[in-house]
Amino acid sequence: xxxxxxxxxxxxxxxxxxxxxxxxxxxxxxxxxxxxxxxxxxxxxxxxxxxxxxxxxxxxxxxxxxxxxxxxxxxxxxxxxxxxxxxxxxxxxxxxxxxxxxxxxxxxxxxxxxxxxxxxxxxxxxxxxxxxxxxxxxxxxxxxxxxxxxxxxxxxxxxxxxxxxxxxxxxxxxxxxxxxxxxxxxxxxxxxxxxxxxxxxxxxxxxxxxxxxxxxxxxxxxxxxxxxxxxxxxxxxxxxxxxxxxxxxxxxxxxxxxxxxxxxxxxxxxxxxxxxxxxxxxxxxxxxxxxxxxxxxxxxxxxxxxxxxxxxxxxxxxxxxxxxxxxxxxxxxxxxxxxxxxxxxxxx
Numbered sequence: 001x002x003x004x005x006x007x008x009x010x011x012x013x014x015x016x017x018x019x020x021x022x023x024x025x026x027x028x029x030x031x032x033x034x035x036x037x038x039x040x041x042x043x044x045x046x047x048x049x050x051x052x053x054x055x056x057x058x059x060x061x062x063x064x065x066x067x068x069x070x071x072x073x074x075x076x077x078x079x080x081x082x083x084x085x086x087x088x089x090x091x092x093x094x095x096x097x098x099x100x101x102x103x104x105x106x107x108x109x110x111x112x113x114x115x116x117x118x119x120x121x122x123x124x125x126x127x128x129x130x131x132x133x134x135x136x137x138x139x140x141x142x143x144x145x146x147x148x149x150x151x152x153x154x155x156x157x158x159x160x161x162x163x164x165x166x167x168x169x170x171x172x173x174x175x176x177x178x179x180x181x182x183x184x185x186x187x188x189x190x191x192x193x194x195x196x197x198x199x200x201x202x203x204x205x206x207x208x209x210x211x212x213x214x215x216x217x218x219x220x221x222x223x224x225x226x227x228x229x230x231x232x233x234x235x236x237x238x239x240x241x242x243x244x245x246x247x248x249x250x251x252x253x254x255x256x257x258x259x260x261x262x263x264x265x266x267x268x269x270x271x272x273x274x275x276x277x278x279x280x281x282x283x284x285x286x287x288x289x290x291x292x293x294x295x296x297x298x299x300x301x302x303x304x305x306x307x308x309x310x311x312x313x314x315x316x317x318x319x320x321x322x323x324x325x326x327x328x329x330x331x332x333x334x335x336x337x338x339x340x341x342x343x344x345x346x347x348x
Contacts, residue, residue, distance in 0.1 A: 002292065003120075004052045006043060011036040017051040020071050022078075048123055059291040060307035061118045064135040069105055073098065077159060078127045081166065092160070093204045099134065099155030106138050113143050116308040118290035119259060124173040124251040126162050132250075133242040134158035136282070140238055143281050154235050156205060157212030161239060162252075164194030164213070174251040188253065189225040192217055208235045216243050219273040237275040241266065241282050244274070258346055260288050288314040294348040297333075297341050300324035309336045314343070 004013065011034060019028040022045065028038060034050070042050070065073070077098055083091050106112055119136070122128055137158050141151045165172075168191060170184050177185050196214035199205055215236040218224035224240075232240075247254045248262040257265075263283065270279040289295060293305045295318070303318035315335035323329050335341060 002052060002054050003049055006039060006048055006050060009034055009039050009050070009052075011039060013052040015050060016053045017067065019047060019050055021045060023075065059305065061291040062115050062287075062308065064106060064109075064117050064119075064139060065102070065131070070131060073102055073131050074125075074127045077130060081127070081163065084163070084166065089199065089202055092163075092199070092202075095159050096152075096156055096204060099152060099159055102131070102134050102159075103138050103151060103155050106135065106142075113139065113285070114310065115285060116287050116310060116313050117285055118287045118292075118308070119249070120290050121249045121256065121258060124256075126165055126252065129246055129250050129252055130159050130162060133161070133239065133246045136242040136246065136286075137238050139285055140242065140278065140282055143284065144234075144238075144278075146234070150208070150235065153206045153208045154212070154238060157209035157216075157235060158239060158242070160195065160199065160205070160209070161213050161216045161243065162191065162195065163198060164191030164196070167191070167194045172253045174256045175253070176255050177253055179255075189217070193226050208233060212236050212239045216240060219269075220275065221272050223273060234275075234278075237278050241274050241278050245282070245286075259286075259290055260346055263288050283313060284311075286313060287316070289316055289343060289346065291316075293346055295343045296345050296347055298344050299341055300344075301329075301333075302347065303333065306332070309334070312336050315339075 013034045015028055015030050015032050015034060018026050018030050019042070021027045028034070034052070080091050080094050080098070134155050137154050138151060141154050168187060170180065170188050172180070172188060177188060180188060192214050196210055199210055199213065211233060212235050215229060215232045216239045218227060218229045218232055218236070218240065220230055222228045222230045245262050245266060248257045248265065249259055250256070263286065266274060266279050266283065270276050287308045289305045291305050291307055295303055295305065297303060301320045301324055302322035303320045305316045306319050308316050318333045318335065320329055320331050320333050333341065
């Protein structure tokens with residue numbers, strides 16, 4: 001299975017996953033041949049990517065939320081946030097229920113805090129982004145043994161953290177902030193204030209959740225915005241890590257990067273911009289190389305990541321498909337057992 005841009009489809013591909021409409025209805029089912037007329041319909045609905053079957057070896061992907069569950073939550077969060085206008089917050093209170101449903105869904109999974117999750121790069125959709133960092137922050141809070149009320153506040157804050165982006169007309173997709181004009185950059189950096197101001201007087205959302213909205217772009221070294229604050233609560237420090245990581249892999253206010261690059265960024269600024277303990281805990285459950293990633297080993301072999309090794313997020317099990325000379329082979333290599341070999345770079 002591989003992800004494919006709709007613009008690259010030729011009409012000969014077979015779907016590897018269901019395709020949903022924005023209203024969370026199945027548009028095309030897994031196993032269907034993607035005919036030319038289907039491609040045009042996908043484009044009409046602004047569906048830019050699908051998963052298609054290919055000849056790659058079978059991989060085992062571990063995700064926090066099942067795709068159909070995630071799509072359902074995304075649809076509901078989108079409906080709530082798109083009905084919101086500045087200072088009209090009646091519908092936003094439903095976000096509290098959505099946060100609890102996401103948290104409950106995560107808790108229902110077996111060994112939820114013991115997994116290593118395959119988190120993939122995605123398109124720059126703020127609703128996907130909000131759901132994803134809510135999921136990441138929930139796992140992180142659970143691993144840190146935070147109180148149930150705190151986990152709830154974190155979930156609510158994550159789902160609403162980018163509310164202020166709804167008041168901007170700036171296109172921040174797949175762009176670093178320093179690529180924007182001076183005026184656009186200054187306006188973009190105000191979105192935490194806009195979101196916080198919209199909810200400041202509401203009593204259905206806790207002060208900690210409100211602060212998460214205001215502080216999610218702050219950094220320990222004072223390099224963040226909008227306040228350049230250097231001290232913040234654990235809830236805020238959690239969202240700072242999760243938001244920075246997910247913005248990079250989905251391309252919101254940041255140039256789109258691979259997962260391993262986002263991981264290296266967090267490692268580089270651990271203890272500088274981000275809380276060391278929170279970064280370390282986050283990286284315990286985040287696969288550096290998601291299942292299905294094509295990589296080159298230190299022995300110049302080409303391999304595909306099959307699945308993750310528990311407690312070793314940077315040393316997965318590979319299926320080697322080419323040896324160092326480029327000759328086709330088919331063998332398994334567990335990087336925990338073969339500890340002298342490491343992944344040198346990502347090839348796709």
